[in-house]
Amino acid sequence: MKRALISVSDKTGVVELAEGLLKAGWEIISTGGTQNALTKAGIATIGIEEVTHFPEMMDGRVKTLHPLIHGGLLSRRDNTEHVKAMTDHNIQPIDLVVVNLYPFKETILKADVTTKDAIENIDIGGPSMLRSAAKNHEFVTVVVDPLDYGKVLAEIKENGKTTFATRQKLAAKVFRHTAAYDALIAGFMTELVAEKEPEKLTLTYDLKQNLRYGENSHQEAAFYADALPVSYSIAQAKQLHGKELSYNNIKDADAAIRIVREFEEPTVVALKHMNPCGIGSADTIEKAYDFAYDADPVSIFGGIIVLNRMVDLATAEKMHKLFLEIIIAPSFATDALELLSSKKNIRLMTLDFSEVNKAELPEKVSVLGGLLLQDQDVIKEEANDFKVVTKRQPSAQELNALAFAWKAVKHVKSNAIVLANEHQTVGIGAGQMNRVGSVKIAIAQAENAGKMDGAVLASDAYFPMGDSVEFAAEHGIKAIVQPGGSIRDQESIDMADKYGVAMVFTGVRHFRH
CATH class of the missing domain: 3.40.50.1380 (Methylglyoxal synthase-like domain)
Structure with a gap:
């Protein structure tokens, strides 16, 4: 038997x-x-x-x-x-x-x-x-x-x-x-036992979704979620409407929610291809959206929007006019959800923002034959900690803008340059092989949009020489934030003093590769 x-x-x-x-x-x-x-x-x-x-x-x-x-x-x-x-x-x-x-x-x-x-x-x-x-x-x-x-x-x-x-x-x-x-x-x-670098790294994930394809249509792909759920993550976001997320959607959405957690005030992040194309903060989420949209009304088309407040009808009506891939927020007002859901393919998702500070587990990046593991770049920095290194001191308004730009630049692919005022980004230069190239892209974007007035500049890493500072100053930049740390820092400081630019050092670099 x-x-x-x-x-x-x-x-x-x-x-x-x-x-x-x-x-x-x-x-x-x-x-x-x-x-x-x-x-x-x-x-x-x-x-x-x-x-x-x-x-x-x-x-x-x-x-x-x-x-x-x-x-x-x-x-x-x-x-x-x-x-x-x-x-x-x-x-x-x-x-x-x-x-x-x-x-x-x-x-x-x-x-x-x-x-x-x-x-x-x-x-x-x-x-x-x-x-x-x-x-x-x-x-x-x-x-x-x-x-x-x-x-x-x-x-x-x-x-x-x-x-x-x-x-x-x-x-x-x-x-x-x-x-x-x-x-x-x-x-x-x-x-x-608080072991930081164990000799064996044991990881486990659960299959969440079979994807239609990866970055390109000839690549197979799947989405796995951490076996111990992280509430503030795309893996745990609740989809209310729209077709399944793609591989690129997931990567972009992840990048966007990393950015928005930098801001406590009502903030909207618009993102394309892993880089923000517009970030806006204000007293209301509708005004924050206006700033984010106005930062780059061209690139936002086909992008991802993340809002850190409930989506109300007024904000939904503005987003409804655009082609957007995904909208993520803590919640949607009933009438806002009804309106946005009238578009068949847009993905509408909610995320638990109450757990935003618990999503700081080490991040993992695969390389051929191995895995890189590092702490997330979640260090908190305040404008009061900035060190003024030039003769000219930044004004209170400039200091607020520098703080805003510094939060944004850490999430732009390096070499990264962000131009911003107190409430929005106005120019972004990302992923260039030399820093002055990113400066030129960011300034050209701001100039073409007529947004140079009052703009400040943030650089994710130090300037290796004074050419970036000089180019920025010649185009109207009056305040700069950068980490410092170059053996030629003095060259950049002297160039800033030459043009009457206020420059502050943070002492912390923010590469994002």
Whole structure:
């Protein structure tokens, strides 16, 4: 008679599975809470103690770790020595293992979790049985996901057993599952002991979405979410309307929400191709949108908009006039959502802005053959901390504009130059191979839009020589913020003094590659 061992924390579908196995003529071994649930459903089971002839002990820590269990899982049915050992030691084969694990992930996600609770929810016997069965999948079927119960039952009903192809796929799934489970435990323990650079980096993610393609149509792609959800992230944003996000949408949306979290006042970020094309702040979200739109009314077309306040009808009416890929906000007024939803393809998404300060986990970047890991660039800097290095002091208005520009420039691809006033960006030069090239692009944009009056300049890294300062000054810039740190800083300072430009150093560089 075929035997199944069922021991699950998640009881979803387990009664129906057991009923199907009994009808197929199988015996069922079970443990603890699973056995109780099956007994209540009128399903006869064999207790684990009846197999091991050994009681559960130590609060259930020891119950399935026994040769009479693992011998039945690991023995090869085509190996005469294995078969003899089973006969000699009264070991009966186990043909199906259905196990899911203690809820470690759910436990550590609780706000009030204690270390003791977390440790007690580390499953030992479950992973051991899963791995034993998965290793011996040539003979044993192993199931860890209730979604697979139906397929397994269907094959047993039709053939009396599962196919090798199914067993192999299920075994691979088990090893992924136990690896992910162990990765969460490793991460928890590593954080517990405050290990900053462990010799092994264990990461696990859950598939969120199969993407139509990647950056280009010939590239396959998928979107995976952190196994421990980060509320302030695109992975956890709620989509209210529109078609699925693409690979490029996801990257752009991620870049946009990183920018908007810099600002506490009502702020709107418009973004294209990983760079902001307009940032606006004001007393109301509608006015902030006006500033963001006015910053670059051309590039915003086909872009992404993120707002850090509820979208009201007045703001929605203005956005409705444009072709936009995505709008992200904490919420939408009912009439605003109705209006924006009249466009079929626009994606409308909400995001939990209350968790914005909890999204500061290290960021990971893949490279060929490896992975880069670094802290996010979330350092908080205030205008009061800026060091004036020129003869001329910035005015209060200029200082406010410098602070605004400094928040923006850290999110522009380096070499990065941002021109701004107190409430909006007016010129952005991104990703050039030399800094003066970015300065020229940003100033040309501001001049063409007639927005140079009162504009200040921010540079994400130091000026290697005085040419950028001179070009900016010749085109009307009166205040500059930069980190400083060049061996030729004095050249830039002297050039600023020559033109009566106020310049401040922050001491912090903000490359964004």
